[in-house]
Amino acid sequence: MTDEQKPSNPAIRDPHAPSNLVRDFEPLDIPVPPVPTRPSSLSDVADVEHTDTMDLTAAMAAATTPSSVRPAGYPSSRGGSRAARRSRAARAAAAGVSSLTDEDPLADRPRISSRVLCVVFGLLLIAAAFGVWWLGVHTEAGQSFDDMAEVSFPGAVPGWLGGLLALGTHLVVVIGSALLAVAAAAVVAVRRRWWLAGQLVAFGVLCFASTLLKPLLPRPFIIHTEIVDGSSAPSGHVTLAVACSIALLLAVSRGWRWVAALVGMAWSAFVGLSVIYGQWHRPSDAAMATLLVGGIALIVLAFTRTSGMDATGSRRSSAGVQIVSSVSLTASVMAVLYGAYVVWQIVPGLTMSAKWAQTSSVAASSILVVAAVVLVFGLTLMMRQITAAPLTRLGLVGAPPAPPKRRRTPSDHAS
Incomplete structure (x- = not known):
């Protein structure tokens, strides 16, 4: 038996002697866990966008291994230069994300339920557009209401509003709408969203085709009206304004969608009221054009794919989108009900042309x-966010919310 194999007698230390922590320390034989070579679960890469300052693999290994038992050469989040750490992080994150997104269909297309909702809402808006046209053209009360509203509009609105609506000339409507369209095209080109560019082209062609319905929608003679123009639905000016505004809404990124929606609402409402003030169109013409363009936009959104969506890993909810869309939908439904109630109240006066x-x-x-x-803009904003940013298996970027940690008080230490 060699000296190494002989059992050693335990050392008995004098309890009254001072202790020496450096001399008396004996390291524990604790096994070192292996360093993972790739993310072990989907939650491990949920925050890959925020790992730009350290190697993802090294960070995970460092987080799971106590600092007191790390061997020499163990990966550390503080090792290497900043550029090297970023390079390693990029490679690790790309490897982990690409392997997961390749298996997830939501990385390339929205959910089936979202696409079905787009089609359903789009068809409902188109049906509502033709319903408004039928009420305003093929009923006696509808023709009376359109004629009375268009004739009385310039004299009934307040002076400041009339002066503002008078600015909505043909040239102003065309230039303002064209600027929105150019801005949408520039944003799509800068963001390199080529599938979205194809969607916007198809959307524009369909909106232009909708203006060709005017000669195909006759206006029968039911009662005598002061406005003797023939078929005028849908309004081409309103179609142009709403289509260009929605194009900008679809083109911008998540943080700007609610802003684009508000801008589009203001511009489209201005044009819709201006064409009535200038006696270019009846109210039903403006409402029909708005609903028709909105229906086309939602159906186009059902074909959202690949580069028409937000990049994987940057998909998040937006408080602005949620607030603007929910308030818009609620306010519009209440306004439609109130407007319909007012029309129902004045139906007897419409048939008699009462002042x-x-x-x-x-x-x-x-x-x-x-x-x-x-x-229209509330629905489009909501469905654009849903189709552009479905949460994939990566989930939300960042850790889920957690309750705050309770601070330990002196009484807790004493207990």
Whole structure:
């Protein structure tokens, strides 16, 4: 038996002698866990966008291994230069994310339920557009309401509003809408969203085709009206304004969607009221054009794919989108109900062309046109966010919310 194999006698230390922590320390034989070579679960890479300052693999290993038992050469989040750490993080994150997104269909297309909702809402808006047209063209009360509202509009609105709506000339509408369209095209090109560019082209072609419906939608003679123009639905000016505004909403990134929606609402409502003030179109023409364009936009959103969506790993919810869309939908539904109630109240005066119904007809037409605009943009904003940013298996970026940790008090230490 060699000296190494002989059992050693335990050393007995004098309890009254001072202790020496350096001399008396004996390291424990604790096994070192292996360093993982790739993320072991989906939750481990949920926050890959925020690992730009350390190697993802080294960070995970360092987090699971106590510092007191790390051997020499163990990966450390503080080792290497900043550029090297970022390079390692990029390679590790790309490897982990690519392997997961390749297996997840939501990385390339929205959920089936979202696409079905787009089609359903789009068809409902198109049906509502033709319903508005039928009520305004093929009923006696509808023709009376349109005629009274258009004739009385310039004299019934307040002076400041009339001066503002008078600025909505043909040239102003075309230039303003064109600027929105150019801005949408520039944003798509800068973001390199080529599938989205194809969607916007198809959307524009379909909106232009909708203006060709005007000669195909006759206006029968039911009662005598002061406005003797023939078929004028849908309004081409409103179609242009709403289409360009929605194009900008679809083109911008998540943080700007609610801003683009508000801008589009304001511009589309201005044009919709301006064409009535200038006696270019009846209220039903403006409302029909708005609903028709909104329906086309939602159906186009059902074909969202690949680069038409937000990049994987940057998909998050937006408080601005949630607030603007929910408030818009609620306000538009309430406004439609109130406007319909006002129209129902003045129906007896419409058939008799009573002067007491003129102010109410102007108010109801303004409310209904603006309500149609707000409804369309609220729905489009909501469905754009849902189709562009479905949560994949990576989940939300960052750790889920957790309750705050309770601070330990002196009484806790004593107990």
